[in-house]
Amino acid sequence: MELDAISQPELEQLERLGGADVVVGILGPQHGQDGVAAAAMVRETLAPLSKVARAVVVCNNGTQSQPSVTPEPAGENGIPAVFTCNLPAPGAADTPQQNISQAYRSVFAVAGKLGVRACGVVASQPQEVTRQWIYHLIQPVLELGFDLVAPRYSRQKMEGLLNRSILSPLHRALYGEQLQNPVGPDFGLSGRLLQQILGQSSEPRHGGATNLLASTASTAASGGFQVCESHLGLRTQPPTDWTNLSSLLAEVLGPVFVEMERQAALWQRIRGSKPLPRFGCTESLSEDSGTVDVHRMVESFQLGTQNLLEVWGLLLPPTTLLELRKLARLPPEQLRMPDDLWARIVYDFALGHRLRIISRDHLLRSITPLYLGWIASYAREMETAGPVEVESRIERLSRAYETNKPYLVSRWRWPDRFSP
Amino acid sequence: MWDQVRQALSHSMTKMLSQLASLLPGIVALIVALLVSALFAWVLAAAVRRSLASIEFDRRVAQWGYPGLAEWSPEKSPTLLAARIVGWTVMLIGFLIGMSGFDGTLTSELVARLFAYLPNVLAALVVLAAGSIIARFLARSVLIGAVNMNLQYARLLSAGVKWLVTVLAVTIAIDHLGIGGGIIRLAFGIMFGGIVLALALAVGLGSKELVSRSLDREVSKTSGQNVQEPVGHL
Numbered sequence: 001m002e003l004d005a006i007s008q009p010e011l012e013q014l015e016r017l018g019g020a021d022v023v024v025g026i027l028g029p030q031h032g033q034d035g036v037a038a039a040a041m042v043r044e045t046l047a048p049l050s051k052v053a054r055a056v057v058v059c060n061n062g063t064q065s066q067p068s069v070t071p072e073p074a075g076e077n078g079i080p081a082v083f084t085c086n087l088p089a090p091g092a093a094d095t096p097q098q099n100i101s102q103a104y105r106s107v108f109a110v111a112g113k114l115g116v117r118a119c120g121v122v123a124s125q126p127q128e129v130t131r132q133w134i135y136h137l138i139q140p141v142l143e144l145g146f147d148l149v150a151p152r153y154s155r156q157k158m159e160g161l162l163n164r165s166i167l168s169p170l171h172r173a174l175y176g177e178q179l180q181n182p183v184g185p186d187f188g189l190s191g192r193l194l195q196q197i198l199g200q201s202s203e204p205r206h207g208g209a210t211n212l213l214a215s216t217a218s219t220a221a222s223g224g225f226q227v228c229e230s231h232l233g234l235r236t237q238p239p240t241d242w243t244n245l246s247s248l249l250a251e252v253l254g255p256v257f258v259e260m261e262r263q264a265a266l267w268q269r270i271r272g273s274k275p276l277p278r279f280g281c282t283e284s285l286s287e288d289s290g291t292v293d294v295h296r297m298v299e300s301f302q303l304g305t306q307n308l309l310e311v312w313g314l315l316l317p318p319t320t321l322l323e324l325r326k327l328a329r330l331p332p333e334q335l336r337m338p339d340d341l342w343a344r345i346v347y348d349f350a351l352g353h354r355l356r357i358i359s360r361d362h363l364l365r366s367i368t369p370l371y372l373g374w375i376a377s378y379a380r381e382m383e384t385a386g387p388v389e390v391e392s393r394i395e396r397l398s399r400a401y402e403t404n405k406p407y408l409v410s411r412w413r414w415p416d417r418f419s420p
Numbered sequence: 421m422w423d424q425v426r427q428a429l430s431h432s433m434t435k436m437l438s439q440l441a442s443l444l445p446g447i448v449a450l451i452v453a454l455l456v457s458a459l460f461a462w463v464l465a466a467a468v469r470r471s472l473a474s475i476e477f478d479r480r481v482a483q484w485g486y487p488g489l490a491e492w493s494p495e496k497s498p499t500l501l502a503a504r505i506v507g508w509t510v511m512l513i514g515f516l517i518g519m520s521g522f523d524g525t526l527t528s529e530l531v532a533r534l535f536a537y538l539p540n541v542l543a544a545l546v547v548l549a550a551g552s553i554i555a556r557f558l559a560r561s562v563l564i565g566a567v568n569m570n571l572q573y574a575r576l577l578s579a580g581v582k583w584l585v586t587v588l589a590v591t592i593a594i595d596h597l598g599i600g601g602g603i604i605r606l607a608f609g610i611m612f613g614g615i616v617l618a619l620a621l622a623v624g625l626g627s628k629e630l631v632s633r634s635l636d637r638e639v640s641k642t643s644g645q646n647v648q649e650p651v652g653h654l
Contacts, residue, residue: 102516159652185654237652246568248653302572307567307574313558362560368568 005108010085014056017083022046022055022142023214024134025121027100027185045131049142052080054319058110060087060103072408077137081234084295097251100185102268105201112114112198116191117143120149123185124235136230137188138279146277147225150186152215153235154179154236154283157382158292160237162252164394166346173343173401174260174267178275179229182217183252186232191215193225211255218259222266231280248300250364257353257364268365273402274306281392297376298332304369311366315352319346327373337377346401347408355415381400449521457514465507472499544593551589555582584615 006014026044038057046052087106111119122136132290140146153160165183171182189197195218196211220227241248260267278349313321323341345367352363382390450603455588480490493501500555520531566574591608600607 045537160654162653183654202422238654240653243569245653246564252654296570300568303570303572303574304567311564358560359557362564365568387469 006085006087006110009223014085014110014113016068017054017056017114019116020054020056020082020083021117021201023053023107023111023114023116023119024055024125025058025060025103025119026137027060027103027107027121027123037086038086041131042134043080044173045134046138047079047081048135049139052142056081056083056085056116057079057109058085058087058107058113059101060106061278080084084088095247097248097249098146108194108198108201108212111189111191111194113281116194118188118190119194120188121186128326130233131168131188132280133232134148137186138377140228141159141188141190141231142277145190145226146188146228147190147193148217148220148227148245149279150181150229150276151184151186151235152177152229152278152280154231154233154320155235155237157387158379159235161357161375161378162249162371165342165371165378165397166253167256168394169262169343169398169401170256170346170350171217171399172273173405174263174270174274175218175220175269177227178273178398179217179227183213183256184216185213187216188230190225193220193223196223196225211258213418214255214259215228215262218263222263228277231278231282233283237305240395245372246365246368247274249368250361253364253367254353257350260350261354263398265410268412271405273398292375292379294379295332296375297372299362300336300369301335301376302328304366304373308369310406311358312370313363314357316345320348324370332376333380335373335377335380336405337374339397342374342397343401344407347404347411351408351411443522446522450515450518452515453510453518453521457508457511457517459508460514463508464494464510465503468506469499469503472502477502527610540596545594547589547596550583551592553588558582558585580615580619584612587611 010332023036026038038059042055042057046055064374087103103123104121107119107121120134120141122133122137124133135147137151140149160181163183167182168180172178175268193215193216197216199210200215200219218228219225295363305324309321309325312324316324320341323338327335349363353360354360357363378393382393385393477499478497489498489501494504516531516534520528541585559578562581563574563578566577571577587608594604
């Protein structure tokens, strides 16, 4: 794993440290915490938790020049000694997803080296890094014996759309676990799960290094680890870069589809899904502000249907193409993407990714107009909906993914028989 | 005198017969080579046909983005086309081997030249194949990228890229074959320059309004969505 990112003196200090109970990764270049402040915050957070003597905080704010691996003094009444370790600032050329993935690898490497009992990683936007977040990610691991604590955020109806439309329902249908955010980016892990992830990451694999964000929840599901969710509160979304939406989709969906391929033997046996234990309190949200320009998204969807049918035709069966053509002919206000159709589209793209029918990058980018079509349909449907209606809408979509899972299994097992 | 005539006739007859006799082994060798190569061609073609059929080559060819190949193929089957190409190539090689059996200077030189030319043909074929694959890959990249950027003329851009790369590959292949010499290069330069100039004029003058409308729409869409829309993806 990636210990190369850590400077030699800090590595030597880690060697001398020998072991720790907890590692907390606070990632993101502008989290506003220098090493010392982060260590103080973590020390206060961990103080109420039992049996934590030593903790290490890994930051990637690039403050390499600051004194590192310096223990925050342990106080009385079991307050833990906290050490800090700084990673170099993320490269400007890398995308946010790549930066988080690399930083994740470094945090896991440090945690694995120190043989920790729990590891918490906060990789959301700067303003969210609070004591409560760290506490809610670490406490279920240390005191309740869970192996993975996945985040649950309070979000407006037009936030977390990729999670709502693909990631969460896909994870639920595949692995039978109802997670709101299966790819984090904030997680709490037990030492046992960490060792399992580190073990499989060191195995030689096709398709390059494992993406830890995509593989953490699926590894927990496949290994029979105890998983729960913690309400972390409001998570501010970074502004959407519409010009690079296809890159975002490719970066997020690519590793998820790779992971799906890796776990194929497991998920083909799973039927149905179960809700997971949840901790923490939900935060009430203010009214949604701003409007969504659905016309632009419908335009993109229609343009895609006009021009990309020959590409989609290599991945999707004729019935799906026919339905897409019909949808594209509808006036924008009448566009509704049926849940079954959407679930099958996602499954067909996952299969196309596995079979490498076309270049994987082309495949992942060509889903963008379809995704925008889904957003437009969802935005229209949820225009006046409240949080309860939104949740039940997403529940219906997730059930559609589960209902259509036999279709995925059949196509996965006999792709030629079902070939478009 | 008649003796001399008879002698001359008999001499020319002997000479002709001996020349014919000297050709006979070559002819027999040619026939044997053709028969053996026909046998080999039949076996190889059958093997190719069977192995391609087992991997569903016809369907895969269409999947790889070459559905038009079926139209050119006998019985609309690229598998059959590949098998026939293999068969006729073996037959041609057998014919060349048979021709070299004549041991004549002309045939030997012809065969030597043909064999010396073969690498050029192979190189040209490789260039064409690579050019076709690259053209399709780039065309698809441009098409998907342009659609994702909401450009109305995505297909036009994609077709333009595909034909530019294809024309470039064909020119390189013809150059490799040594056909046309400088004319091909000159023609390519004129054509390529013409296409670029035409595109520049089309974008700069003819499609000025179209492009500016499209760009305006992009800018307003991007800035508008960033400011107004409370949309988040992760």
